[in-house]
Amino acid sequence: MPNFDYEAPTSLMSALELLAQPGENRPLAGGTDVIDQLKSNRRNADLVVDLKRIPELLNIESNGSGLHVGSAVSCTEVHNFTTEKGGFAALAESTELVGSVHIQNRGSVGGNVCNAAPSADTIPSLLIHEAVAHTASASGEREIPLIDFFAGPGQTVLEKGEILKELVLPTPSANTASAYLRFIPRNEMDIAVAGVGSLIEVDPSTNLVTKARIALASVAPTPVRAYAAEEFLEGTKIDADAIDKTADLAVGSAVPITDVRGSAEYRKELIRVLTRRTLTICLERLA
Amino acid sequence: MTTEIRSNADGLEFKQFGKRYRKVDGDDKVTGQAVFGADFTAKGSLFAKIVRSPYAHARIVSIDTSEAEAMAGVEAVCTAADFPSDVAGDVDTGEVEIGIQFLANLIMGRRKALFEGHPVAAVAATDIHIAEEAARRIKIEWEVLPAVTDPIEAMAQDAPLLHEGLIATSLSGSADAPSNIAGHMEGGKGDVEKGFEESDVVVERTYRTALVHQGYLEPEAETVHWHADGRIEVWANSQGSFPLRQNMSNLLGVDVSKIKVMPLEVGGAFGAKNTPRVTPIAAILSQKAGKPVKIVLTREEVLKATGPASGAVVTVKMGATKDGVLKAAQSRLVFGAGGFPGSPVLRGMQTIFACYQPENSKVDAYDVVTNAPRVAAYRAPGATVATFCGESTLDDLAREIGMDPIDFRIKNASKTGDSNVDDEEYARIGIVQMLETVKASDEYNRPVKASKNGFPVGRGVGIGWWPCGIEISSARIMVNHDGGVDVTIGAVDLHGVRTGTAQVAAETLGIEPEEVYVHTADTEGIPYTGNAAGSRITRTLSQAVYKAGVSVIDQMKAKMAVRFGVDAEFVEYEGGNFYARDNQDSKVSFKEAGSLVTKNGSNIVATASNDPGMRAANGYAMAVADVEVDPDTGKVQLTDFTLFQDVGKCVNPTQVESQMQGGAVQGIGWALSEEYVYDDQGLMRNASFLDYRMPTALDLPMINTVILEEPADDGAFGIRGVGEPPIVPPPAAIGNAISDAVGVRMGRLPMSPERVFEAMKDSSK
Incomplete structure (x- = not known):
């Protein structure tokens, strides 16, 4: 591993100034991805800026505008917070799946998002909960709907010197349920061969789905939404047949590759199974 | 834990055996105090990085090391040109053998790289980062050649040829032309064609298994100091200090007595660390630099370029009559050896039908070189694959003739005095008793148990056999001035050797294990001791300790006779006390006597080795596996698992259990998730523990163990080998359980979710 400089500023302003300097500067919001990438020469850095000491990036709260997750908040904290407050079941589930307990304690949801792996476990949950990425750089701030945040495997729309400041998720209505499931050959310490997050809002008087959000992991260069499946489900009375049809439509949004973790055909099949299972869980949660 | 011991040990009762005596090296290991290879750094040490082939098969056109050599901090660079080109003599790499010239070329590639990661140069520098940068600056011009990693493809006439001079040898002589087939071995008895004709049912299947790695926790990590006066010191991470010294002597052309090997704690080996890989490289760099050189491999290097277990293609054909007589069994085993000849296919041939006595048998075994890392021993090498193939076929045969699979096995089981396909007669075995x-x-x-998810469930069994090794182990017992006892051994302690030896010594000397301190010596401290391999150490070392202990008691009797004022023959030693036969009141404890007789500079010391003629005590284990299978994804979850093993005589149940559990878990990983994945260029696509999937604790149920005791014929205590047999039956039992659950016969390892999914899809067509 080539040498690099390391800074751990305690204010957002000084972090942004450091990151704006010339050279290849990388933020670290846990380091469970970036340290490994540096060690194995998959990424380079002249300067690593540790964000873990900046108070506003470590803040997690729920208020009138929704759930605010600072970009350096660990997966464990997000899991504990969302488990206690409720309303974001898929996020609570996915933050407990990332890597291992050690990685969840150190790694952040913001880091998982910015690492932009197509397989990232927290991203489908954030997408179905309609997260908005609030970014900051020395030249100002931006708000980007998370679905527009990814540019390719390992790539985001963040510009040089720009970091993710926080993720904001609107509070779902009471008649909403969400779930995330991924498929891995083992039971832990693994990367999703395929993952599906599903969210449905159901009108209890009619049993009609008023909102459906389905997001897929590991089946495209970026995490994707299954729009056709969502559109079909919205306005439909949800039952086993509707779930099967939705699952078939979700497969159509998957454009997977064949690699060492699974064939394209198998991944499509997994999308069908996981969509069916997550929607079934949502229904159980609404009952 | 549901361990129990079911003994048939004929009154072989020992006070110190069967006790959960505390592991003597345990505290240091769990508190991080123990010194492993990577923990040790010699004063003034340099750090080395190996330059490896990025291609699976390529000719080295030129190597330019000048830019690396010119870097500040670089103190030595070596290539094959710095190693002796003519090497001779034997090398000892444990249960999987290799010729010395091949070993030399494996350690440092000469002219050609035969697998991805094959070493071709190395750099030693003042720190590892400089060494890594210098390694990148070594310029190598390659001529890339077509590669072949599949053993069947490698056998084809038009396959890329790895070794231009490799001529296959077999019973019928040598082949006419070079090929990738290094050897063809045959075995069996009777006439299999006649046997199949006499059968009511014949089942034939072909199986395919991938390369797998031992997955030891500690990557290879060694330090070597080649002194200016010609002495070589090795701080070793090896399974055998003496074999390593012998191998280094022959590989480097240095007298044995100039090499001193000092064993450090070893973080797992399972057969792989019988083969010297980095030690000779560190030695050459140290010789050039005049300083100690330390090499620690990365996990990627370990996976790509140490010695995994063979991938294989095995066809099995078995025939039986309706009433369950196994009329004929035939197999063709093809094992990939990696870049140089010497896969454990012979072991596969020995083990595939070993538990049974088919009336007619025929086995053909092919050793084939491929552009993959040269395989090494891995816990019962060859047996796990062979047993998976044999037991899967046998299970189908039993189902087809409508017989209970265990009854069918009992009816055809091998017994004491029967012989195997290699005509080796079995010493006392209890396979029928185990079944x-x-x-x-x-x-x-x-x-x-019904699945909580409503998934199909099933149960399977498999039994596996392993001969276990013998070789020589040595021990010295010395009584100290305070009457305490030092036992010095030459065996590297991979799994509880010191603890078990303390129990054996205490048993022999009639004292308590707490009064015995066991030391692992370097190669100057004790006579020759072979590799800690082949499940052989406790069996052989216990006999050495017993012989030395008997001598110690005799010496003490002679000295106590003087004190008692009687002839030595009238001194008794019983219940931990010496006394004159005619005077029960003269009792002196071992500790007191030890102190008395060593007072005036007189030593009590005895050194012994086991008898060279000692026979291998066959080992065998049987697994019962319960699974549930996700019908939508093909994922197999093991829900219950019990391993039965005959250990002859159990010294320490805690250690026996952990051997059984560890071996079973390695077998489970082999069954369900572990495999090397190669692309069409012969490059490994999953060289990390992320994608080379060993089971984690969350993947496993409790591994229950049942220890059986059918004592071995000879040796001091009836002990059999324990370490290897547990890995042998799990894939077979799990494959049979999957078949029971969802009705598909898995012909490939690992039985990964996608493969099971595909198999279910095919069978429902």
């Missing part, structure tokens, strides 16, 4: 124990067990008879 009957399992058949009567709750683990086999209780209903398989």
